[in-house]
Amino acid sequence: MSAIGISGLSKTYRGGTRALDRVSLTVEAGEMVALIGASGSGKSTLIRHISGLVPADKNSGSCKIVVDGAIVQEGGRISRNIATARTDIGVIFQQFNLVPRLSVLNNVLAGLLGRMPVLRGVLGLFRKEESQLAMQALDRVGIAHTARQRASTLSGGQQQRAAIARTLVQGARVILADEPIASLDPASAKRVMGILSQINKEDGITVLVSLHQVEYARRYCKRTIAMRDGQVVFDGPSRELTTQFLRDIYGEASEELVLPDADDFGTEPMTATA
C-alpha cells in the first residue's frame, strides 16, 4: 500500500494564483522523499493539502489524496474522517509550532491528543506510561535532559527535535516536514535531517520533507520531487540533481537551491547525539 497517493491535484488561491497544477504522485511506505523547488513553487501548498489543512479546487472533480489508506480529501472536499486520518500524519513546520510556555515534555505529550479522550487531554491528565513514552521519544532525539524546561528556552534545533519527538509519540506513520531546517544553522540542520533519516530507517516511517537546498536532498533522500510553478518537473533519484540539471530546470532561480559552500558539506550524516 502506498503511504501517499495524490491524483489530479490543482489549487488556485483567491486572487488567482495557481499554486498547484494537476499534481499526481505516489510515495511508497517507508520512503524518505525530498520536495524541492524555488520560493513560491508550491511546496508548502502541497504539504498543506496532503495534511488536509486546505481543500483542493472544487472544479478539479477527480482530485483525490489518500494517506496511509485513509482518504484525506476528494473532489475538493476534506474527508469527514479527517480527524482519524490525521492521527497517522505528523506535520513538522519551519517554525516548530511548540507552545512556548509549556514544558518540552508537555509539548511532546500533545502528540497524544488526537488519540485520547478530549477531557483527559484538555485537563492534561497523562498517564505514567504516556510520560515514559514521551521521555523515550525525547531520548531518541537526544534532548531528554530538556524535558522540564519551557519550550521557549530551547534553541531552534532543539525545538525542532522536540517537534519530531511529538510526532513519534503521536504514532505517526507518515511525517510531512515543511522546510524543517530553513531556520537552523548548518550543524542543527544536519542533526535534524539525521534524526528524520534515522526514524525513517528504524521505524519505517514515511517522510516527505520540503527543502530549499538540494545538498540536503542528495545526502538524506534517495528520491527527490522537484516543483516549479505548481507542477512536478522532476521525480527521480536525488543523485541525478546535478547543479547543471538544476540550472536547466530552474534557470537563475537554481542559485537559490544550491549552497554556496556546497563543497564543505562534509561526508558523514549526523545523528541525534552527535
Ligand SMILES: Nc1ncnc2c1ncn2[C@@H]1O[C@H](COP(=O)(O)OP(=O)(O)OP(=O)(O)O)[C@@H](O)[C@H]1O
Ligand atoms: N494563502 C494564500 N493565498 C494566496 N496565495 C498564496 C497563499 N499561500 C501561498 N500562495 C501563493 O501560492 C504560490 C505557492 O506558494 P507556496 O508557499 O506553496 O510555495 P513554496 O514553494 O512553499 O514557497 P517557499 O519556499 O517560499 O515557502 C505562491 O505564489 C504564493 O504566493
